[in-house]
Amino acid sequence: MFLRYLILSSLVLNVVIESTAFADSSSHTSQSTHPSCLENYYQGDAPNFINPALSRGTSELCFDGFTVMYSGITRTPLWSAEHLTRDRLERAEHLPRQNNFHEENQLPFDQRATLGDYKGSGFDRGHMSPNGDMGTREQQFNSFSLANIVPQNSYNNQNPWRLLEEATRELVKQEGDAYVITGAAFRGNQIRKIGNVLVPSDIYKVVYFPRRQAAGVYFSPNDASGQVNIISLAELNEKIGLDLFPSLPAQIKQQRINMPLSTKMGIRQGEIHHRETNPLTNEGRNDQVKYYGVSASSQTQAAARGLLTRMWKALWQN
Secondary structure, eight states: OHHHHHHHHHHHHHHSBOTTGGGSOOOEEOOOOOHHHHTTSGGGOOOEESSGGGGTTEEEEEETTEEEEEETTTTEEEEEEEEEEHHHHHHHHTSOOOOOOBOOTTSOTTTSOOHHHHTTSSOEEEESSOGGGOOSHHHHHHHTBGGGEEEEOHHHHHTHHHHHHHHHHHHHHHHSEEEEEEEEEOBSSOOOEETTEEOOSEEEEEEEETTTTEEEEEEEESSSSOOOEEEOHHHHHHHHTEESSTTSOHHHHHOOOOOOSSHHHHHHTTSSOOOSSSOOOOOOHHHHHHHHTOOHHHHTTSOSSOHHHHHHHHHHOO
């Protein structure tokens, strides 16, 4: 039993990114070549593995609507990539949700997550590429594959994460298109397990607006704190051991863009155009903390200036 525990612990630690993950600075390309996979990556460039341990047991899955890099060790996606357009999201608004969580038969049975892994676990089955981004029934069905799912804290999934997903869609509809990569991080030495599936320590989302040449990043602990951190792409890459947008110049990766944490918060701050006739009033932040389901310390990160104005200034500043 003790030997079995040591083997399991060693396996988990191999996929966890420690603070020393960058001792080896070599980079490994994920070698994406299928056209249906490449179209979801900016300029067709798939993320690179800076921490080579993460690439072990991985399989790239090309779905209609998104591309997944799946880990047979964590039995979750490491990331899920999408090219979102205004047209696709407008079609998604009129597509009623049909829950159809299912096991992914493209994967070997000894690597796939199962419905039984999640049953009674206390965790939500959290989409990486969300159902709300899917513009057709086929895309929607694909999004419910367990290859696109991670064990996500219920409060995180249903409150701050849901809100920032909505804010992302509104920004994409304003800008016309964006490349989005959403993924799971496994950091530290206290990684939990449900069935055969490892529970991420953190969830992240990167939204790259090609017309603005700016990338916004959300990074949230997978817990009930409601905390959402706004960081730069360079900071995220260092935390997770990946180079998510390898073709972007270092200047763009190092910019920290203050993304809105919800649509209503974005409207209040001028980041998202309000579609209704009555504008929202500027109320105190004390009410917003309870209303948005996002922690107070997260909300103080957002500046009062509009997102798109800040993005433009960040792009042209010296």
